Amino acid sequence: MEPSVTSLPKDPSSLWSIHRGRSPLIGTAIHDGHLIWPHLEARMALDEAGRLREEDPFTAQFIADMANRMVVHRSRFELDLNRAPDGAIYLHPDQSWGLRVWRDQPEAQDVEALMRQHASYYSTLRHILSDIEAEHGGFVLLDMHSYNHRRAGAAALATSQDEAPDINIGTSSMDRARWAHVLDPFIDRLRQHKLGGRSLDVRENVAFAGKGEQTRFVHEHFPQTGCAIAVEFKKIFMDEWTGEPDEAAIADLREAIRSSLPVLEAALDARR
Structure with a gap:
């Protein structure tokens, strides 16, 4: 079966899409993308399914109800925007879950172009967050990701629920005490x-601790006004081996996020 991918933009040179509204909340899906520059894809050893x-397909749908959102259309295997520049290109298997990404590593000029792409994203993000900060006095950024829980194979046992919550909240770079009034609600x-008749299992820093570059960047540059929350959805909304989505589960998880938005706005307002 061919892998399913998110709805790609018509322009294969698309970097990211931005929707700007009037709200102190912003959602990002920086690993949703699947696009790769053709000349770089030709040098790759890892196939499309791998x-x-x-990648984190369908995560853009979880922020579709947010007034402010940024969705990256490039694959993390081209450039991982959730890593610092010196580790954003997976040049060695120990950077990419043991996977050999490149048959022929990118040339120096390509690395330089990708580093400019990385810098451009963070320059754009900082500008948008500064704008929201100026308008609202503070903001919450929901940094959406997903993670695999059937790594041993499609027919193998899944990772135990104890080690793999439905939603993992990552907070390692956050001043937890400062933002508890936002995070806890x-x-x-x-x-x-509820998902499939049961309450969602949501825990903090279990499968991941939220050590990505984006949340770190937000907390470094907006230490008093920016709360960045890494939200990792276990891939219970898709088949991680075929890429096929579970549309009902995606809709349920999107609704979970949508229902949380008034809670986040009220928590921000309470401390102003």
């Missing part, structure tokens, strides 16, 4: 939501 398995609201 790339898709470690957000987690509580997600836990109230």
Whole structure:
């Protein structure tokens, strides 16, 4: 079966899409993308299905109800925007879950172009966040990702629930005490939501601790006004081996996020 991918933009040179609204909340899906520059794809050893398995398809749908959102259309195997520049290109298997990404590594000029792409994203993000900060006095950024839980194979046992919550909240770079009034109601609201007749299992820093570059960047540059929350969805909304989506689960998880937005706005307002 051919892998399923998110709806790609018509322009294969697309970097990211931005939707700007009037809200102190912003969502990002920086690993949703699947596009790769053709001349770089020709140098890759990892095939499309292997790339898709470690990308975060459909995560853009979880932020579709947010007034502010940024969706990256490039594959993390071209450039991982959630890593610092010196590790954003997976040049060695120990950077990419043991996967050999490149048959022939990118040339120096391509690396330089990708580093400019990385810098451009963070320059754009900083500008948008500064704009939201100026308008609202502070903001919450929901940094959407997903993770695999059937790494041993499609027919193998899944990772135990103890080690793999439905939603993992990552907070390692956050001043937890400062933002508890925002984070705790957000987690509580997600836990109230049901998926397949049961309440969502939402826990903090279990499968991941939220050590990505984007949340670190936000907390470094907006230490008093920016709360960045890494939200990792276990891939219970798709088949991680074929890429096929579970549309009903995606809709349920999107609704869980949508229902949390008034909670986040109220928490921000309470401290102004």
